[in-house]
Amino acid sequence: MRYRGESETVVSAQSPSDEKVDEKQVMSSADEELNGFEQAIESELNVTEQDLIEAKATAESMTLEGVKALVENVYKIHSRDPNFPHSVLMKIEEFLSTEGLFENPEKHEELIWEMKLEAALVTNNSPYAEVRGVVENHDDTSQPSSTVRAWAIGIFFSVALSAINQLFSVRNPPISVTSNVAQLLAYPIGKAWEKVMPDWRFTLFGVQHSLNPGRFNKKEHMMIALMATVAQSLPYTQYIVWTQVLPFQFNQQYARSFGYQILIGLSTNFIGYGLAGLTRKFLVYPAYCLWPASLVTIALNAALHREQNTPVLGPFKKIFRASRYKFFMLAFTAMFVYFWFPNFIMPVLTYFSWMTWISPENHTLDVLTGFNAAGLFNPLPTFDWNIVAYTGTDPLMIPAFSTFNTVAGGFIVGLIIIAVYFTNTWNTGYIQIVDNHVWDHFGLRYNVSRAIDAHGMYDHEKYMQYSAPYLGAANTLIYGCFFGVYAAAITYVALFHRYEIVMGFKSLGKVFQRKKKTATTEGVAEIEGEYSDVHMKLMSKYPEVSEFWYMTVLAVAAAFGFAGVCAWPTYTTAAVVPYGVLLALIFVIPVGVIKAMTGIEVTLNVLAEFIGGMFSQGNALSMNYFKSFGYVTCAHAVSFANDLKMAHYLHIPPWHTFAAQMVGTLISTFVATAVMQYQINIENICTPKAPMRLTCPGPSTFFTASVLWGTIGPIKVFGPEGQYGMLLLGFPLGAIMVVLYWLATKKWPSSRWLRQVHPVALWYGGLNWAPYGFSYIWPSAPIAWLSWIYIKPRYLAFWSKYNFVLSAAFSAGIAISGIVMFFTVGWYNVDIEWWGTTQPSVGCEGSGCTLMTLAEGERFYPWWNSWVAAP
DSSP: OOOTTOOOOOOOOOSGGGGGOOHHHHHHHHHHHOOHHHHHHHHHHTOOHHHHHHHHHHHHTOOHHHHHHHHHHHHHHHTTOTTSOHHHHHHHHHHHHOTTTTTOGGGGHHHHHHHHHHHHHHHHSOSOHHHHHHSOSSOOTTSOSSOHHHHHHHHHHHHHHHHHHHHTTTSSSOOOOOHHHHHHHHHHHHHHHHHHSOOOEEEETTEEEESOOSSOOHHHHHHHHHHHHHHTSOOTTHHHHHHHHOTTTTOOGGGGOHHHHHHHHHHHHHHHHHHHHHTHHHHTSSTTOOOHHHHHHHHHHHHHHOOOOOOEEOGGGOEEOOOHHHHHHHHHHHHHHHTHIIIIIOGGGTSOOGGGGGSTTOHHHHHHHOSSSOOTTOSOOOOOHHHHTTTSOOTTTSOHHHHHHHHHHHHHHHHHHHHHHHTTGGGGGGSOSSOOSOBOTTSSBOOGGGGBOTTSBBOHHHHHHSOOOBOOHHHHHHHHHHHHHHHHHHHHHHHHSHHHHHHHHHHHHHHHTTOOOOBOSTTOBEETTEEOOHHHHHHTTSOOOOHHHHHHHHHHHHHHHHHHHHTTTOOOOTTHHHHHHHHHHHHHHHHHHHHHHHSOOOOOHHHHHHHHHHHTTTBHHHHHHHHHHHHHHHHHHHHHHHHHHHHHHHTOOHHHHHHHHHHHHHHHHHHHHHHHHHHTTSTTTTSTTOGGGOOOHHHHHHHHHHIIIIIIOHHHHHSTTSSOGGGGGHHHHHHHHHHHHHHHHHHSTTOHHHHTOOHHHHHHHGGGOSSOOGGGTTTHHHHHIIIIIIIHHHOHHHHHHHHHHHHHHHHHHHHHHHHHHIIIIITTTOOOOSHHHHGGGSTHHHHOOOSOOOOTTOOOOOTTOOOOOOO
16 A cells, blocks of 8 residues: 655665755755655654655555554563654554554554554664664675684784783773774774785685685674674683782782683683573564664774765754764764863863862862762763763663663762761761772771781681771662662563563573474564564574574583682682572573663672672682672673674674684683783782782772672671661662552553653662762763754754764774873873863862761771770
8 A cells, every 4th residue: 555645766875976966955855755744754653764765665565464463562562662662652552442443444544554664664674763773674695704804803803902901901090992992993904904915715614715805894894893892801700810819918829820710711701601692582683672882883883884875964954964984083083182181181171070169178069069079969070071971871872761760860879878978877977978998997998907817718806806897978879779770670671571581481492492483474573472673584594503502602611610610729619600600590681681772781790799798708719709600690691692682783694603702702711811821920010019000900999899798798797797787678679669660650551751761770870879979970961862852853864874973983082092192191101280180189079078087096886886896
């Protein structure tokens, strides 16, 4: 069926002549193409003109019965999806509830046509405008991905990233090279290879390969990016090794053994792969798992490789013709130059606590408006993009509702933090309000050596003679928020995504039962009510990696873990390995679904050390293993699922992705371990006298946490003997909050406002405190509003073309600029001293004022005054 006003004319810019198109001609053509009805459809379906035209051909061939079956499935899956356009859901509800529509379709032609277009969109493309903007809905199967060129460049960057990141991971401040930097640098290398290397062909395992397969394409480039992504993640067990080998920490010199280091490193690095493969049905294949973080990487890939350049209407009613590549280079260059100002020349642009300049010594003013304090009421705290995106919530990358919920949660928790601080609850008035260290009852940094024996084990007598541990106001509330977010995550997924989870388990069960999938009519694949978007269909032509291979990787990684823990005197039970897998099995789907939909990740580090500390009280090393396997297994599974989704979007054969991840991880583990072997033999390493500032801030913090939660143990902190037991209320409050929200959505199912509330993101906002105040949280909100709320609905084509490219350009510009600064002015300790560099440390902003102070020899006591230690 064709509807009035339909035209097959489209403004295209695939030829050089497009660059000469006059603005009036472009706008006139667009006006002729779209009548009022189709403009309304564009707005209601949240699509661009090009999206709408592509959907028409498919929509005309769809039957009313097929559309009804499909949109019913779409509604079941996306009814509580905050990324799915609310207007489309309302139209679907109208379509399914309109009386007599199916008996007398001729009376409802406009509504039926809209639903056919929506059905065509979700089957021929992604249901999300942000995915359609950077991911192509077709696959060029002639483009190779697993080439000699891709493997050579990918291996090079795997070695380079793991070596650089490991070497400078113990520097203060640390420096890290990300995969986006590798992807950016790989492009000119790949193009040079394309022009210089000969077309020398050879056969390997029955397959012909060429040294130069022709044009350097986007699939090869993404293979390199995938290897760089896994290589940039260092073995988490390096922290355990540092605490063991340092003579002023645990001083366990057997940990210098390369065999020991590589076994535990391989185990923790690979153990997440098995779960990532098993969760593909839940986290990779479903369309609702859009993975916002992956879109930035794909946008950079598209900017470098996509030749099509369609002029788009943007702000100020202007036509923007710049290609994505040109736009990327302009934004990248601008950020590369600008970042020198807030990061080196004029740091006051970063720490813009301008309201405190009125009275720098006024502590209350500093708490309320200072950058380094709570800063809850500073509306303009920074001009540094690195701060805007520092907490992992890049406002251009993640959906606006995630940013707004995170900011709102951070603000609410901030009010509680201020109340706790000014009432001196838990003696927080003696400690800086935003601080992430542990303190004793003298108001000094906690000296863990005064509470342990010569073997690093807990000594109760020494502990009682010394002090209980104390936390600052922000750091205290963070733990309560962690407990709340864990309960909220599981409850939220159980209540709002149980339909999708059940479908995933059914699909996974069929794989193990070797049952074949069936397909419905209309060309739409369906598995127990599930629909497949175009990317799932395009990937179906490639052989899938069997779950057997992922389970094999899981088993081998677990075996390495058993060997590493049991073959050396770690005094740790081998149960830490299955413990990590079990904890990840419980949380990987809830955590993965939330990150895939919101862009925020709930990490299990606090829960892992909390449980591990209770299992291994008095043994910090054992707790470290519980923490490492409990935290890393889930974190890596989620990270690898994100990589699988990127490959899914770029239509890279699954076996190529699997091989790239395996090889990249294997290389990075060996390289990082080898570099650490060199580091631990550097004279004065991890001391103030260390060369190149290799003072080990990360391992030092890890050691303090290991003794606090392992040696002293969480029972003494949160149990009957500790003063922070009230924070355990976060567990029930997290679940209750989600249940109340679920009941509200049942009462007001059509509320647009309620669909944008996310309880887990609200709790997550509280996790961003300490050592960072609200000045790190708030700046993302105005940017998110400008991008997602103002520009996207008004100029969708413009937003789709440039938004994620801008995010990639800014992050790459900062990374490259930071590296250049590190190896120039940073390496030679060059400093500039003037008002722009000294003002951020004036008054309380620099000295770190506290509400209350102690006289010499004075101490404070637990708030209930029932536990008293000798002064």
